[in-house]
Amino acid sequence: xxxxxxxxxxxxxxxxxxxxxxxxxxxxxxxxxxxxxxxxxxxxxxxxxxxxxxxxxxxxxxxxxxxxxxxxxxxxxxxxxxxxxxxxxxxxxxxxxxxxxxxxxxxxxxxxxxxxxxxxxxxxxxxxxxxxxxxxxxxxxxxxxxxxxxxxxxxxxxxxxxxxxxxxxxxxxxxxxxxxxxxxxxxxxxxxxxxxxxxxxxxxxxxxxxxxxxxxxxxxxxxxxxxxxxxxxxxxxxxxxxxxxxxxxxxxxxxxxxxxxxxxxxxxxxxxxxxxxxxxxxxxx
Numbered sequence: 001x002x003x004x005x006x007x008x009x010x011x012x013x014x015x016x017x018x019x020x021x022x023x024x025x026x027x028x029x030x031x032x033x034x035x036x037x038x039x040x041x042x043x044x045x046x047x048x049x050x051x052x053x054x055x056x057x058x059x060x061x062x063x064x065x066x067x068x069x070x071x072x073x074x075x076x077x078x079x080x081x082x083x084x085x086x087x088x089x090x091x092x093x094x095x096x097x098x099x100x101x102x103x104x105x106x107x108x109x110x111x112x113x114x115x116x117x118x119x120x121x122x123x124x125x126x127x128x129x130x131x132x133x134x135x136x137x138x139x140x141x142x143x144x145x146x147x148x149x150x151x152x153x154x155x156x157x158x159x160x161x162x163x164x165x166x167x168x169x170x171x172x173x174x175x176x177x178x179x180x181x182x183x184x185x186x187x188x189x190x191x192x193x194x195x196x197x198x199x200x201x202x203x204x205x206x207x208x209x210x211x212x213x214x215x216x217x218x219x220x221x222x223x224x225x226x227x228x229x230x231x232x233x234x235x236x237x238x239x240x241x242x243x244x245x246x247x248x249x250x251x252x253x254x255x256x257x258x259x260x261x262x263x264x265x266x267x268x269x270x271x272x273x274x275x276x277x278x279x280x281x282x283x284x285x
Contacts, residue, residue: 052077052078053078053157053158054155055156055159056137056140057137057159057160058242060164060239063164063169063172064172068160068265071265072136072272073136078134080135081127083138084139086119086120086123087116097115101115105222106222108222108226109230109234110234113143116140117146144242159253160253160255160272162257163257164257165193166232167193168202170225170228170232171191174189174223174228176223177209178217179218186208186209186217189204189206191203202259204260253271
């Protein structure tokens with residue numbers, strides 16, 4: 001069974017927007033603008049009833065944080081901000097950080113706090129200028145010091161920790177492919193892990209490309225077994241203290257993925273008390 005904490009039922013979205021933390025209203029009144037380590041960026045604290053959700057997604061590299069955060073972002077009308085995407089955009093831009101980032105990524109190392117904060121600050125500033133409300137952060141924070149920096153400038157309502165066994169994560173990462181022409185992501189791995197010792201099995205079908213993309217598939221330079229294992233080792237070293245940090249605040253929801261999207265998505269919505277909301281959205285569409 002997935003390790004989940006289900007929210008209480010009343011009025012799903014308005015309830016989640018309040019996010020159980022009434023103290024944010026007092027913070028918004030006492031200090032609406034906060035200078036931060038995010039450079040010159042200033043973020044406005046708002047009462048949860050006046051903004052959308054502000055969630056963080058945790059999980060090992062390859063677990064699918066981006067997939068599920070993106071889907072939830074579309075469902076809730078909240079921007080999904082992936083720091084991995086911000087890094088890749090900077091790599092492709094030939095900007096001042098591009099060469100430095102290329103070396104770090106190819107070695108499987110984590111990008112420095114300063115660089116991530118700089119990229120994230122620019123993205124948040126651009127979003128606020130466009131009138132965005134709320135966010136789903138994917139890839140930040142990665143350590144307690146980053147969580148403290150983030151908590152010093154805005155309120156995090158919920159932290160969703162997605163989990164998969166390491167053997168499955170490695171297989172997923174090694175199966176990832178990108179179409180060199182259209183840029184879409186695919187996965188050639190076919191995963192079928194049998195359940196053992198009361199642990200459920202995990203089944204994930206491959207996400208195959210259309211025939212037009214098949215000959216143009218490329219592998220990310222950092223998706224080698226050696227680099228993937230190193231990324232997982234570094235992540236596991238840092239993740240436990242961060243999980244404990246948010247668990248002690250009562251904000252951590254752990255969710256063990258049961259398989260691919262068809263198996264896991266409905267259960268995740270149920271855990272977040274969004275299953276009824278998803279049905280209403282489908283009817284409205």
